[in-house]
Amino acid sequence: DIARSYFNIGETYDGQGNYRKALEYHKKALDIRIKGLGESHPYVAAGYNSIGEIYFKQGRHDTALEYCQKALNILLNSFGKNHLDVALYYNNIANIYEKKRDYDLAIKNHKIALSISLKELGKGHPNVAESYNRLGEIYYKLKNYEKAVEYNEKAIDCLQQMRKHFTTIESKQFHLSEKQSIFENSIRNILEANSFDSTQFDLKQTFTYAETGKGNLLLDALNSSQAKYFANIPEPLLQKEYDLITDITYYDKKRQEKLLEGMDENDTTILAFSSKQFGLNRQYEVLVNQLETDYPQYYQAKYNFTTLTVNHVQDHLLAENQTLLEYFVGDSSIFIFLIQKNNYEVKEIKRDFPLKDWVQQMTKEGIYGYHALSIYDPLKTDSLQDAATLNYATAAQNLYKKLISPFENKLTKNLLIIPDGVLNYLPFEALLTEAPARIGSYKSYPYMLKKHQISYSYSATLLDEMRQKQHRRAPEGKLLAMAPFFDGDVEELNIRIDTTDIFADINRSEPLLPLPNSGEEIATISKLFDGTPIYGTAASLTQFQQQAESYRILHLATHGKADDRVGDYAYLAFAVPGDVGEFDKLYARDLYNYSLNADMVVLSACETGTGKLQKGEGIISLSRAFAYAGAKSIFPTLWQVSDEKTKDLLIGFYKYLKIGKPKDEALRLAKLDFLESNAGNGIGTHPYFWAGLIGIGDMRAVR
Structure with a gap:
């Protein structure tokens, strides 16, 4: 199929960012399909849509709209109004209108796409979450914060539904990680709305958003573990579940080991492991459905997605004179949440600095990169040591100023730190509160350790789960x-x-x-x-x-x-x-x-x-x-x-x-x-x- 070959070449160039060549090959594919299939074939619609998407990436929005509208019209005639590809094309058109700042038409098209997706896919699907998220973003741009927050919350509720529908760790992680921007947008919208009217939203809701976006896989695992042992499920069913999970893990482990040895994905050994794992996964899904149908108490315990509130943290989790500092690292901002027994505050720190570079400079290029080398390693030179010493001293101060200084004067001695993203690699105890009096005199360095007693958790909700967990x-x-x-x-x-x-x-x-x-x-x-x-x-x-x-x-x-x-x-x-x-x-x-x-x-x-x-x-x-x-x-x-x-x-x-x-x-x-x-x-x-x-x-x- 020459048209398919041209289409694939065009997709490759598109992925490389070579839009001129991508358009050349997509148009060749489109011409062949129009001649062979006629103007009204769905494959022709796909060609128009792909060309429209490339024009969109080039910023040629009017031309993009022309091609995407042709694609939509063909699909409407071919499939009717309730087809998932029709929803996709409506979303593409909505995105173009959003870029053109024609927000009314953007909202109209997103809502049409959303109604189709809800009908065909249900509430707990990534496409639905993304539609809610885009609508929230448009209302944010219109400064209609009430509507923006409404759609943010619908998107988050959709993510919670997804946690029920995806049974494997891999599928959950893939889809949830792809939607982290929803939580960042939700926090930002409330903070910005309250900057104009401090009574419009409860500021404590921002902490709930941050918590909801953290440690979901681990929390789900703990919930599942507790549910199994306290829901009176017969031991044979629990044993069957345990055996299936063990077998799935075994074959996945063997598959990964062979891949790490350099074996190709299409090797017969790899394919055999994959086939066995696929069959076991299907058996596991059937068993989970049985457990949820026959044991609703188990279902409720397993799918308890409630996160801690600020009030619960203040009343039950924090000790006297203890401060919780929780971080949410977004694409454009870092949000820092401070919770104490009688105080709650949130600050937004713009990511206008090289966060990842500073973390690496402090850790790998500062604290341990040189010292972890063998004394026989030729790379372990005096110049590398000097560079590491300076890297650490510089980055540890810079990170302290960004991450701790905004609340420096309000901190108690006892700190509970909940990091996020790249901050998980940081030992906060080794941050420097000011410049060292003498570089290299490590005993006298102003470490955070000297002022604070620090512990960590994956999230406040997970800490509460770990503390309350009943051993079997x-x-x-x-x-x-x-x-x-x-x-x-x-x-x-x-x-x-x-x-x-x-x-x-x-x-x-x-x-x-x-x-x-x-x-x-x-x-x-x-x-x-x-x-x-x-x-x-x-x-x-x-x-x-x-x-x-x-x-x-x-x-x-x-x-x-x-x-x-x-x-x-x-x-x-x-x-x-x-x-x-x-x-x-x-x-x-x-x-x-x-x-x-x-x-x-x-x-x-x-x-x-x-x-x-x-x-x-x-x-x-x-x-x-x-x-x-x-x-x-x-x-x-x-x-x-x-x-x-x-x-x-x-x-x-x-x-x-x-x-x-x-x-x-x-x-x-x-x-x-x-x-x-x-x-x-x-x-x-x-x-x-x-x-x-x-x-x-x-x-x-x-x-």
Whole structure:
């Protein structure tokens, strides 16, 4: 089909932004189709529409309108008024009128498209959400804020319906991430409306919008988990669901592994895995429909999409003298929400600065890029160190001024930070409140750590869920600590470790190398908490799988690896019994099938808090996977950490936990002690060694 070939070539040029060549080939395709099919064929309409879209991109709006109107007329004659392609063409025409600032005709055409989509697709579809969103944008441009907010809320309600209709994580994430602009528009519209009339809208609604746009996949998973265990569903059905999810995960994991090995999507092995996974997904969808029909209580619990209100945060979530700072990072603005017991404020910060560049400058090009290199790496030069030192000092101040300074004078000592977007990569404790007195004198740097006790959460709603979560059963053990890569003498280690002295001051590429300090780390904390330490090749994945559900605290001192391309395939390494040279991987995706009863999980491994960033979800990482599995609090790392320094930091952390300190306070005190004890070692107080470990979730004291 020559016309199809021309059409495809035109689409390729269109995708490359070469509109002149795109028009040339689309017109060739259109001429052939008109001659062969006649002027009234739907394929001819598609040709007119494609040419109209290209003219639209070129800014030639009148010509675009001419072609798109021809396309619409053909489809109306061919399919009638209630066809989805007709709705698409009405939307295209509406977009042209919007660009021409003929807003009345833009609204008229969007509403026609919306009515068709609602009839053919129902309320919970991305096309419907987008129509509501576009109408909200037009009313915003007309400064009709009441109508703008009305359509914003309809778009958000549509997104909530989508969460019910898409059963797989992948489909939900794709569609929800594509619609994040709806939440940004909703927040902006209320703020702007209230700048003219402060009584027009309740400002607290903006926080609800921000919360609704965050952590939906994780919240849905927690809701689903709780629903299954408290809705009296027969065990065989739950087991069938568990088995299907496990099998789906297995085949997807095998498929991804083969793709990462370089195998083509069309390879027979890949196709076999995909076919098996498709069949299992269909079985799973049928089962979910059965559960929802036969067990409405389960359905209601699973699809509870209510987010916390400002009043609930103030009355139930925040402690006295605690401040919540929540960020919403949009395309054109950052919104900062401050909530205290008796105060609520919102500020808009325009994104007129290179946010992503500053974050990278502070972290990868500042804190850890140089220090994570091996001493034998030829790239580890004095000039790179000098650049990293300056990058960190500069970016840490710049980010503080943008992200913290707007509320600086209102902050309490205790901060709960809910980051968004690229801010998830930031250790806020290492932001600098002002310029250092002397560059390179790290002990004296004005870190936020020195003024504030900081913890993190994925969202306020998720924090409340994590705190209120009821474990499936009470764990029998206090602490399980594993050090798969400790290759020292365990008996000698246990004789040498004496925990009495640590209270005196109170008033990781393959092959994987040994972690010599991990043994002392888990031996010490196990003695403090009467825990169960497992060393070396005995610390296997099988041991973890068999024992993890029985402990209140899980501490894993091992190797970890983030994957910023496919976050669900980040992994923790475990030993293989009897084989020092081999290791097993616990992937983040595998954790989705676990049911942990842990109040705290400490991931003393590299890169356990970092991974792929997804809009609305944050970082898809090992730490997030442990939250998915049921952990109430997680302590991950943001970069490759030092085995020796992390040991010292964590022993200090557990020391303060032992005497009843809340987790966030215990971590802050351990970090301040670390700075003091390394004061004589200039580089030893660098943020690389202490700022990477952060606390997420429920920070109440360990029971």
